[in-house]
Amino acid sequence: MKLSGSKRKWIGRLLPWLLLCVALLMVFSQVQNPRSLINVGVPWARVGALAIVMTAIILTGGIDLSVASIVSLSSMVMGVLWRNGWSVPSAAIMALVTGIIAGGFNGTLVVVGLPPLVATLATMAFYSGLALMISGAERITGFPESGLVRIAGLPTEYWILAGTFVTALFVIHFTRFGRWCYALGDNPLAARFAAVPVHRTHWFLYAASGLVAGLLAVIYTMRDGAIPNVHRGIELNAIACVVVGGTLITGGRGGIPLTMLGLVIIANVDIGLSFMSSRVEFFKGEARLVVVGVLLIAVAVWNEWTARDDAKEVERI
């Protein structure tokens, strides 16, 4: 079957929304305590904040696999300092600084010329090991209750997500820095010749990723304590959101709103499926993984398909 270009394009735009509607329906048909939905979304708000920075990194053709380990490391730094008598705010600031340093170190490795995948794969192990080491693999709990874990009735993670989204939207889509990111991902050599400050751009993005990871760590630690490696695997969820949204994993094409779309789809499908699992025996843990996997493949194929259309259009022009 051959569809005309414009029709295909329309279907291409509509499919994600259809998916979203189905997922939302699954969720809302099951809810009895609507207020708890706010809690249900918190882990995904966390994933989302990381995914947004990840989008910017992936746009440049990079990737940051170490975010979960940075969250862990920052969290443990905060815990250890607090245990040693620092006040919570000063320990929190040090956690943020740790995030920036860890992210900045990733940036430095990339600038030096290591492929981002290799560099952050290495630091992923390094930081999570460091987190275990400084705490002696112990958890540190009992932080005094803090008003910062909820702002205006919403868990702070949502505000972090909103803040990152607005900032990234502005920086990536409305500034010169954003255009540098696209240029780097599209053709790094050409970007270099076009006088894009390659090193500075890379370094800044990885440091920003570390900062967001640090910020999430601070909030998590205030609420639940410093627990090593509790966020293991969150980086893969973040990358999934970026890719499902439609940002090209090789960089150069995509954007921040797309990642929000990806986040909303993945989060809702995942939440929807866990809601389903209590009604339909079939949707237990392992089946959920299969469904999410199939969905990812489908979306990846779909994105490829629509991207090809866009490319053709560009050729015509």
Add this chain to the structure above:
Amino acid sequence: MMKRFLCVTLLFSCATLIALGCGDSSSSGRSAGDSPGQIRIGMMPKLIGISFFDAAERGAQEAAQELQVKLIYDGPTSDSAEEQAGLVNTWAAQGFDVIAVAPNDPDAIASKLADAKATGATVLTWDTDANPEKSGRELFINHTPNQGMADTLVDMMVAGAGEGEGGQLKGKFIIVSGTQTAANQNAWMALMIPILEQQHPECELLPTLYPSEDQSKALEQTAAALDAHKELKGIWAITSVALPAAAKAVRDVGRQDEVCVTGLSLPSLMDEYIKDDTIEQFALFDVEDLGYLTVFVAHQLTQGPIAVGTHDFGRVKGVTVTEDGQVILGNPVVFNKDNIDDYRF
């Protein structure tokens, strides 16, 4: 063009999402399909797909049938604290009557259990406890007193590797645990160490291995330890995954006679190693009974509080309920060649 389109639709959908999320409690309420009034119990293992928690599920389902309650037995596919937290949240949103969790991390789950409690659910822990104050859990369904477990572990090693009169442990020994933060394993180790220091002064404990709940990692790390310490005398593998891995590692290098392996695991996983004499004995509690007991206690709690003392719950007799809110199944069962065939988990 495309970007603008996306932005507009995105904003629109966010608005709908928020609208849906905030108000409209009229759409809530028990959805069709559940028989009205049936009690819904959500029971969460640390992870699904390993035989330990499959056995617990069998016992739990048995109790659910007996008591005519709806049991939802579901959990993460890896030993992730965050995935558990997410699932607890969704269960709370669905208004489950009882939520019973075997937490991967006692602190990470605590605030979520407290949230669930605030929605009106009865919150239990089983197999492993969560932070009792912070989580506000009603009861903790425990399998064995920790001291009993630690004693059994040391006794089994003395039986296998003890030297001279009174069975002194001499030389190098090592513990293979799960994750660094696993509460049960840490509690047992904390109690084993003083016993070893006081009664077996010549026992040198090497740094503990932490291969997570991962069989291939456990195999790899034990093999490395065997290679590094040619004079190793004994291995305690204290998770259900680590013991078969440790037994295999020892058998692979043919040092069954020099290294005594013992620990905690499931009879079904250890069958071949017991039968080919790689290991002599190991211990555990009756996992099926633990699952059964959890659902039974959960159901009982929806009818009214449970007093401190000794109770019978269905087919499980003589269960102790302590003052600090623990329900204790009983002492560990030691498995060996003679009795291993009697257990089907």
